[in-house]
Amino acid sequence: MDRIGIVIPMYNEEENVEILLTSLARILKDEGLKAVVLVVDDGSTDATAQLLEASVAEHPYLRVLTHEVNRGLGVAITDGAKALKDEVDVLVFMDGDLTHDPDELPRLLAAVGAADLVIGSRFAQGGAVIGVPAFRRALSWISNPLFRLLLGLPVSDVTSGYRAVRSEVWRTIEPSSTGFTIQVETASQARNAGFRLAEVPITLTFRERGNSKFHLGPGMIIRYLSMLARLVAGRFGGG
Ligand SMILES: Nc1nc2c(ncn2[C@@H]2O[C@H](COP(=O)(O)OP(=O)(O)O)[C@@H](O)[C@H]2O)c(=O)[nH]1
Ligand SMILES: [Mg+2]
Structure with missing residues (x-):
């Protein structure tokens, strides 16, 4: 049986x-x-640290x-993955605000086998988005097809943070994102390294407790654009 490492980035999630952790415990037990x-x-x-x-x-x-x-989110994801990559076979990434349903975990894991990086996708057939504000929905509707096209990725939801990944991928890629661009960067690097990407539909909800840390300002836009420029140059420049 595969050993699984579940990495959950958290910043001020005391209410979640x-x-x-209770709902994860149940699913781990039920699924053995x-x-x-x-x-x-x-x-x-x-109080996140004390509760943990x-x-x-x-x-x-x-x-x-x-x-x-x-x-930042990118450093947290990278440090979490590095800490576990040599100890487990499959790494799972899941947000810490209950917007990624732990009950969907078995479906993500089942898809690892035919693929190296499985992305939980709201845009795949059967996927859904519930309760997410219109601005955030519009943003991902616009950005995801763009990322997909520019980076040549065979998945519809490149920004999704709900993933199951063979540890080997994380022994190979070297992402440098410190923030939210980490998701796009890791998908692109994995693809460029020859790993197989796949997606399974998920239902993404919006947080009921606590606040989102995603703030679209000039700094965020510049980070996304410069990362895209770098990845596109790498893709077409043979680098
Ligand atoms: N470790 C860490 N986690 C973060 C940071 N920013 C956000 N997160 C976590 O990443 C997940 C997604 O962030 P969230 O604020 O919900 O962004 P959104 O889902 O795009 O609105 C949540 O579990 C957050 O607690 C950060 O700077 N460091
Ligand atoms: Mg969230």
Whole structure:
């Protein structure tokens, strides 16, 4: 049986920690999965760290990687993956705000085998988006086809953070994103390294508790554009 490492980036998720860990515990037990759950607490300023510390006693497979100060989603994902990649066969990435349904985990895992990187996609046939604000929906409707086209990726939801990935992928790629661009960068690097990408439909919901850390400002737009420029140059420049 594959050993599974579940990486969950968290920044100020005090209202979601316990509910998420409880629902993950149930699905791991029901499915008989052998997993390590690694939460990357990225300098949270609320009670996330304390709640995680208390949860470790309750869930023996739970580990916490702490950044003393916030270093960004990309660093958290990369550090989490690096910490587990040599210890597990498959890495799962899941948001810590309950917008990724733990019940969909078995379907993602089942697709690893025919593929190396499986993306949970709201835009695949059978996928859905529930409760996400119109602006965020519009943004992903516009950006995803663009990323797909420019980067030649065979998946419809490149920005999705719900993924199951063969650890070998993370032993190969070298992403440098510190923020939200990490998802697009890792998908592109995996594809360029010859790994097989696939997607399974998921239903993405919007957070009921806590606040989103995604803020589309000039800085974010510049980071996306410069990353795209780099990846497109790499793709067509043979680099
Ligand atoms: N470790 C870490 N996690 C983050 C950071 N920013 C966001 N996250 C987590 O990444 C996930 C997705 O972020 P979220 O704010 O919900 O973005 P959205 O889903 O795009 O609105 C959540 O679990 C957040 O707690 C960060 O700087 N560091
Ligand atoms: Mg979210």
